[in-house]
Amino acid sequence: MKTSFKSSENRRFLMFAILLIVGLFNLGIDVANAQPPAVKNIVLVHGAFADGSGWKPVYDILVKKGYNVSIVQNPLTSLKADVEITNSVINRQDGKVILVGHSWGGTVITEAGVNEKVAALVYVAAFMPDSGETTGKWVAAAPAAPEAGFTDPDQFGYVYFDPAKFHGGFAGDLSQAQSDFMNASQVPIIGKCFEEPVDNVAWKSKPSYGIIATKDKALNPMTERKMYERGKAQITEIEGSHVVFISQAEAVAKVIIKAANAQ
Template sequence: MTTRNILNSLKKVVIATVLVMAQLLTGFKSGNAQTTPVKNIVLVHGAFADGSGWKQVYDILTKKGYHVSIVQNPLTSLKDDVNAANSVIDAQDGPVILVGHSWGGAVITAAGVNPKVAGLVYVAAFAPDQGETAGKWVGAAPQAPEAGFTKPDQFGFVYFDPAKFHGGFAGDLSKAQSDFLCASQVPIIGHCFEEPVEQAAWKTKPSYGIVATEDKALDPGTERTMYKRANAKITEIKGSHVVFISQPAAVARVIMAAAENK
C-alpha cells in the first residue's frame, strides 16, 4: 500500500469517527434532553398570596420523588422577583421546571431564560411577550364585577379588595380559608404591572398553561389567548384564581407532565 493510500484510509477513518461523534452528540442534545424526566421543580407565587399556598402541590410532588423549591417573591419590582427566582434556580443541581401563578407568570417568563430551566408551567398566569407588561393583559378583558383592587397606598402597595376577596380571588375555597388568605395577603407594588418583560422564555422553552375556568381575577379567555400565542400545551381546570389551592392534584399532574415532557 502506498503512502497516499494509507493517508486516504486514515482520512476516511477520521471523517467517519467525527460523523459518529456528531450523531451521538446530536442524539444526546435532542433525544436525552427531551426524554429524561426533570426532578427539580421551582414554584413561584403571584401577588396577594405567598409561597405557602403551594403546600398541597408541594406535598403531592415530593411524595412522587420530585425535589421542590418555593420562591418567596418580594413583589417590589419585576427585577427583584426575577432575581429571587434565579437565586433559587441557580441553587438546583440540574434542570428545572419553573412554575408560576398569576403575576408569577410574568416572573417565570423573564427568569425562564436561565439555562437551567427546561420548561415552564403557567397556572392562571400572565405570559407576556418581550416588551409587554402584565398590566396590558389585566386590561385585555373587562374586569369581573366580583374582583377589585385597592388604590396604591402611601408606599405604592396594592391589595386585593378585602370586600371582594372571596368571590373575586378564592371563590371555590371555604369562607374560612378565604378569610385567612385575605388577612395574610401579600401586597404588590402597583408599578410592577407597568414593567416590561425584557425576554420571553416561552419562545425557546416548552410551555404548559393551566386555564382556571372560573377565574374572576384574570379572565380565562385572556389566559387562553396568551397560552396559545406561547404555543403552550393547554389544560383547563374548573377552579378559581387560586386553582392550585382548590385543585392541587390536577395542577400537580400538569407539572409532572411538563417534567416528563408529555
C-alpha cells in the same frame, strides 16, 4: 475419569465467566444508551396577594412522588427583584428545572425562565407576556369581573386585592374560613410592577404548558387562553378559581409532572 470430569467443569466455568462478562458489558451499553431521567427539580413561583405557602398542596403531592420542590418567596417590589430571587432559587438546583408560575408569577417566570437550567415552563392561571409588554396590558385586556377589584396604591405604592371582594374574586372555591385567612395574610404588590415591561421571553425557546382556571374572576379565562395560544403552550383547562393550585392541587400537579416527564 476424574481428569475428564474436572476438565469439563473447568470448561463450563470458563463459559459461564465469559457469558457473565459479555452480559455485564451489554448491560453497561444499555445503561449508557438509556434515556436520561425525568426532570426532578420543580421551582414554584407565587403571584400577587399570596405567598409561597399557598403552594403547599401541590408541594405535598410532588414531594411524595419523589420530586425536589423549591418555593420562591417573591418580594413583589419590582419585576427585577422577583426575577432575581427566582434565579437565586433556580441556581441552587442540581440539574434541570421545571419552572412554575401562578398569576403575576407567570410574568416572573417568562423573564427568569431564560436561565439555562430551566427545561420547561408551567403557567397556572398566569400572565404570559411577550417582549415589551406589561402585565397591566393583560389585566386590562378584558373587562374586570364584578366580583374582583384592587385597592388604589397606598402611600408606599402597595396595592391589595379588595378585602371585601377577596373571597368571590380571588378564592371562590375555597372555604370562607380559608379565604378569610388568605385575605388577612395577603401580600400586597407594588402597583408599578404591572407597568414594568418584560425584556426576555423564555416561552419563545422553551416548552410551555398553560393551565386555564375556567372559573377565574381575577384573570379572565379568555385572556389566559389568548396568551397561551399565542405562546403555543400546551393548554389544560381545570375548573377552579384563581387559586386553582390550591383548590385543584392534584390536577395542577399532574400538569407539572407531565412537563417534567416530557423533557
